[in-house]
Amino acid sequence: MGWTTAHVPDQSGRTALVTGASAGIGFETARVLAARGAHVVLACRDTGRGRAAAERIDGSTEVVPLDLASLASVRRAAGLVRERYRRLDLLVNNAGVMFPSYRRTEDGFEAHLGVNHLGHFALTGLLLDLMTSVPGSRVVTVASLAHRVGFGRLDEVAARSSTGRRSMTAYGRSKLANLLFARELQHRLAVAGAATVSVAAHPGLSPTALWHGDPPALARPVAAAGMRWLAQPVEAAALPSLRAAVDPAVHGGAYLGPSERFGGRGAPEATRSSRAARSGAERRRLWTLSEELTGVRYVCEPAVLEAPASAAETSSAPAVVVCPVTGARA
Template sequence: MVWSPVHIPDQSGRVALVTGASGGIGLETARVLAARGAHVLLACRSVGRGRAAAARVGGSTEVVRLDLASLDSVREAAALVRGRHERLDLLVNNAGVMFPPYRRTEDGFEAHFGVNHLGHFALTGLLLGLMTAVPDSRIVTVASLAHRAGLGVLDEDGARSSTGRRSLTAYGRSKLANLLFARELHHRLATAGAATASLAAHPGLSPTGLWHGDPPRFLRPVAAAGLRWLAQPADRAALPSLRAATDPRVPGGAHLGPSKLFESRGAPAPARSSRASRDMAARDRLWRLSEGLTGVRYAFPSAPRAAGASGAVCPVTGARA
């Protein structure tokens, strides 16, 4: 069976938050969830663009200001959501930057790593208390085919570097971090006995606003050719995220992407990933680094590493800033 939005179960009564929902894949993700009955929070850097997007999405929506380049903004957005809602069924960590026109975030982090990974790490931790007791709740983190270009060590020096603005490696490293985070989060949730699952998805190639940055000169003709021949529109590129968020047959910890043309386009299906993205030691190191850099500590214990080992299970209460 080829999966499509017609297979999405009724989402009435569910609350979903989609980051970067003012355009592109995030907008399409929000639109489909709202059409299936969910109340959708559009988390956007620009409230004006968010309101315009909400008008296009229709259904039951609200706009939340969220600038992932500012940990203060992340905390404010999370506090607003916690104040308005008692539960959150779906969190889609979709927003991102690629070759941005600035170098560092407000907190001094390399822009790709700060926005694409650290902002979402903090947001997820601060909202987790709304999710872990909600049956079938899911966190979907959007990765990329470019995670394979994420070479080098994920450490504090790299996180604070000012040299990654036009670097494919820096972008790839942030997307590798997305995959490592999604997998480690699911491992810790499962160990803690939470009702929430964590999954990853990538959109393949799509001519969205991400490509409006300033890519390295050598990449421009490659990107132009790839977008011309391999890319799919945003509504199709959103399908892996939508399936990860709503298909009960897809297990926690899964990674989905397009199924055709080297995973650049096609119906959503299980995706491949690099060996580095499956490194359990790297997952743990990234987690500890992210907690230290953001100041957000998740309230469940470290998971066991030995094969067959079982760790203590404690209630998961969310995170503290």
């Protein structure tokens, strides 16, 4: 039998933040974490739906307003979390849009890239110092099989494009950005000697609210056929995110997804991404661009950590943790 919610260890004493937790995969992720004892912050664009979701969860929860299409909202949400919590054990970057009704975000970014990547890049940077000294802490970024069709250069032109609202390529490009971000974050955390790790996951195919947008006409029959043959219930689609968040055997930099039917469904296992998602040069280039576009910069500062576990880990240089420094763009 594959990995299921029965494998989720006790989460008592831990605090988790899940974006887009009012429905779908985000809700299931939050529900299971709370049921295992975690205090879960539901970060939702629609706080009314967020509160309704929290009432359906058996456990400790709180709702924080977060609109990833607005960097001002991202900063306000991060500020609220920082006021209320001294530490964060889990950050699950789950929320996303596909074929949205609007073309650009409040800050003028192409909608898919602005919400799915840039909003989460900023949020993670603004909260990361609550995590880096917390043993077992993790950042989980939810990607997609669609990252394989994310053709085209990830640059400022694409980020500010007014086209792509109904483009699977634009959606795929944002999901490719998710994977590049997750891997570059892991690299930087590892170099810094932080306690936090970065992991990515994808849910396969599931009939979530993402499909309620306005897809291109040619994509509709393909999507319908795929849903009939490959899709799995939302409860199963949340398992990769949950395993990425809590399984102690999952290492930093891992990418998890369903193991059957071309990754569309099945138990969550380690999976392989496209070659483009593994490019170190593209990771670094996207990181620099994301800092410039969001005004959120991740900076390493020296800090003394606990003594190394073995002589092999000893170094004359001090250990460091990642401490994000932020500033609004002019």
